[in-house]
Amino acid sequence: MHMTTVAVAGASGYAGGEVLRLLLAHPGVEIGALTGASNAGERLGTLQPHLVPLADRVLEPTDLGTLGGHDVVFLALPHGQSGEIAAQLPESTVVIDCGADFRLQDAAEWETFYGGTHAGTWPYGLPELPGQREILARATRIAVPGCYPTVSTLSLAPAVAAGIIEPDVVVVAASGTSGAGKAAKAHLLGSEIMGNASAYGVGGSHRHTPEITQNLSGLLDGDDLVRVSFTPLLVPMPRGILATCSAPLRGDVSAEEAYDVYAAAYADEPFVHLLAPGQWPQTKSVTGSNAVHLQVTVDPAARRLVAVGAVDNLAKGTGGAAVQCMNLALGLDEGLGLTTVGIAP
Amino acid sequence: MHMTTVAVAGASGYAGGEVLRLLLAHPGVEIGALTGASNAGERLGTLQPHLVPLADRVLEPTDLGTLGGHDVVFLALPHGQSGEIAAQLPESTVVIDCGADFRLQDAAEWETFYGGTHAGTWPYGLPELPGQREILARATRIAVPGCYPTVSTLSLAPAVAAGIIEPDVVVVAASGTSGAGKAAKAHLLGSEIMGNASAYGVGGSHRHTPEITQNLSGLLDGDDLVRVSFTPLLVPMPRGILATCSAPLRGDVSAEEAYDVYAAAYADEPFVHLLAPGQWPQTKSVTGSNAVHLQVTVDPAARRLVAVGAVDNLAKGTGGAAVQCMNLALGLDEGLGLTTVGIAP
Amino acid sequence: MHMTTVAVAGASGYAGGEVLRLLLAHPGVEIGALTGASNAGERLGTLQPHLVPLADRVLEPTDLGTLGGHDVVFLALPHGQSGEIAAQLPESTVVIDCGADFRLQDAAEWETFYGGTHAGTWPYGLPELPGQREILARATRIAVPGCYPTVSTLSLAPAVAAGIIEPDVVVVAASGTSGAGKAAKAHLLGSEIMGNASAYGVGGSHRHTPEITQNLSGLLDGDDLVRVSFTPLLVPMPRGILATCSAPLRGDVSAEEAYDVYAAAYADEPFVHLLAPGQWPQTKSVTGSNAVHLQVTVDPAARRLVAVGAVDNLAKGTGGAAVQCMNLALGLDEGLGLTTVGIAP
């Protein structure tokens, strides 16, 4: 196999570390430059001690000089920093942005939720959306979805597309803490997190709200929007998101009918795993894996469909999706270097 | 102060242990008989090593011989076991049931959700409901509310009562594991729980659903019911529930107006703490305390009110409520032996 | 009761917060000035949301103007900052330092382990050491012991004092994370801590090593020193230290004899709880309490005595000891505001 050369910008953070963890298990890539910002010059063995084979690598600066000349460049940078470096890389280089800069189609929305200037819109790296796999196979610029949008979208998409719910959804998603990154913040200290559950970004203010809206609305005919009430929770675990999603039923739909809609929608998806009827997802089952576990039912008294999805926010929620998208863009087997097997307990 | 004599049936479990923890800090009670079932004859120091002053106490059998002759009897027994022993205790004894046997008004609902025969309905031990404090002051039989219903009801009651939301609520409540009790079950092992979030009782099947419905519907005029979609989550912490509650707004309501409704509703409540605007609840703040922390806002895009409440499921969610009700029934200061101060971090 | 006025310098940190949590349950004090450094001017409700009764208090600057005029001042400041402010307070003010500045008798040791200039030596706030309770009753300056030294000393003192072990001890102590404070550091993030155990300060470099040595050596006749091998571990819990302590037996000592030595040593200590034979300590039993739980045995094959102690590093390990010392210095009941009852589960 021809070895694809890859570089990772932002190799000291959680997203960059996860991309590297997965690339180390990928049979077709050669890991090239690893870059950092303030920690350029440091050993990766100090920064990411779990990546033993890369322990003696030293971080380089994030610039064209180090990132140029690779077949693939992964960007795992803070929001707002991907545009400038991406613009310097040749069009033929596959650039995969793990950040939010190129996810939203609507510049005004981007600027409202993120501030600053919208850098543009790239093909959206969720191959499980209708038609998206084909788009990604032709892409050299790919925006990896946000972690919450990945699981929320996959948990609701079949119901929205099949028209069995009203376009008025409620998502409450409990997340582990790695989604908040590795920057030191007092409210994310272990002492604060353990034994604690909290809500944040309540009332629609979380940046992933417009992305979920965009994804689900894209499944409706015409210009209608799905109305999304999204509340993220922080719960005491390092990885994983459990999204509880519900919406009013449109007409009479039984639990079996809802299950069948989901089963049909994901029958051919290698990384979406609809559990056996009656079994509900747990985040631990997907730790380290690229799988999304789903279940759906109907609450007859409340007249709502309820779907629950579990994802590893760093794997399928970020780094795994990035590798999956790379595989598609390079014409490789979509699952190379990835697994549906989680680490439990 | 006259010392009230109290007995605790089910002293080896989590609810019984929490009642005892609080009673040890209560200036007006003398702890009498402690009973168990299979562990009668064992030292409390082995079963509840945190209750140092009671370490040398030995559990007795749960029967009239041991429980009779106390001013107050707390029942912390498995569902379905409170009725028989309660019937043997004199009417003048204050009996406080921490279980579910006497919470529901509708016998058919009880039998649907719990199985077996409905034992009856006792005054419901949530003094923060309108008129309920007065009822409890005259009661000698009190049903302590379920942990999820306590926080869900208090998080939504002002909005329901004020008519600012449609009676169609969605509650997703993340709970620590102690709510599931101390009986050994493989899915509750630490190895399974840590690093894991999961949903259960999805689709309206959790036993606390009819209790939430009963509480909120009681705030409406006439016989209308509030429709409740309730999903409980298990998250990796030993104590605490964080309930995320939302409902469609009825007409134009601003976040400030919603806040004012809650501030007015709870202005005089000693144990309900509406946080400063913009600050959201976390379970750690209420660990070991009898306080409920609340916040509310409005999601203008989704046109929903969103309220979040935090409670310690064992304290205000069970044992603290039990002691608060005892204080009311005995004509004592409602807060004796209780605190609004949590243990953090 | 005359109300003692107390001030707390460093009220936004973990030690200061714990002192306040305990003072809120103390019947004889009135909480006066609360001070901070960079967060002066902020509401305590934002910084310490679990301290509900103080939610509307605002932090003041840490200076003589705010701290003067109280009967008692608690200092919960970073190392090296207590000396200057303490020197400005009148001799009659009871000053209780929760930091390390005044713990060591040997200035050279202090300077080796802490850097900077040794500020002096104050009466050491461990009343369970022989003769120490009487010293503290006359003191107006008290140095609260370190958390590791508290549990390590109490776990080994009876054996050292009785001469049943060689003065050559090994202590491995697993600690929760709050001992590392509330300052934001990447390696203390919840994402790093959960699911992780690590060692630090290995090889005798931890600052608490000379303090343990000083305490245990003080129990020997003459100038002999106890040799201490101390390794602290960080384990994923917010509070608590479990210290595993061992030393070679001096001559034939049975497990029963060792137990009897400990039972005799602590028979009258209100906060030292030797568990029933065969029951081993766990940190959860002492969460929030001022108790130390101990057990001891003999390993006949390894010819060592093994003692294990559990303490809440913030309670008896810091804030509880501070309040206990205050009670002694003021001539109050030593246990006022304190409890031996932990919060579990």
Next chain:
Amino acid sequence: MHMTTVAVAGASGYAGGEVLRLLLAHPGVEIGALTGASNAGERLGTLQPHLVPLADRVLEPTDLGTLGGHDVVFLALPHGQSGEIAAQLPESTVVIDCGADFRLQDAAEWETFYGGTHAGTWPYGLPELPGQREILARATRIAVPGCYPTVSTLSLAPAVAAGIIEPDVVVVAASGTSGAGKAAKAHLLGSEIMGNASAYGVGGSHRHTPEITQNLSGLLDGDDLVRVSFTPLLVPMPRGILATCSAPLRGDVSAEEAYDVYAAAYADEPFVHLLAPGQWPQTKSVTGSNAVHLQVTVDPAARRLVAVGAVDNLAKGTGGAAVQCMNLALGLDEGLGLTTVGIAP
């Protein structure tokens, strides 16, 4: 590559699940029969939901009928159950026992610590011991080491073999809970485990004590025994062991000399990773990996060598070692299906 057929007895437990997780990533094996005891007949998707590719497999009974006819049989059974089934399998079948039945050489020791009759002694599956890799390459019966002995032995072996310490070691090892298995026990409930550290098997009574003694004593000349003081701790994490090991120095040894001894001993070991000087192990770095992370130093004041090792108790501590031994016995690359890359954070 010829596909080796493997069966796993005890596929519903933690050890069996880990063997399967690793075999699913192994390019040279075909997974055959999976067996259970009380859960024979159940879907693996229910019992081990993280093993998605095996979700529809059904457990069969553990007997010769199902286990016979495979090239390799992994036994992941409760202690005392491996002997009978192993005796029925042909000598040519590679049988790898993840349990304790065949680890000890001394029948009397086995019977003292485990009870019942000693089943025999098999080649010990720790290839990193001198000469052991060659023995395993010729073996068709292999006893996988215990998790504590693996990390304790590897942490101390170079120092024992080099004679730089006295043969009198102290090991305190903090373990996650999966080592205690999946059987439901109240003291292992998540509610009990989270926020809690405890000691057990204190005083030399843990079953892994004689195994550590056997391993280290085998490195001495003649019949001398290493004296081992071993204390296991339970800390709140699902996986991982951190072993803190120390012993008196024999003569003058510097930290650098000790490091060099370890570096030389493990220079060619693919799964033993001596960290850079000054960097200490953490369990998270080895989660899911077959690596052991080590560090060593000298405490000059205490005159002891201190070594710390980290291992994933289920991976290199059980299932990974089992696969590593299978590879050796089959003449495959020792690392097939295994990784040195952990999952973090």
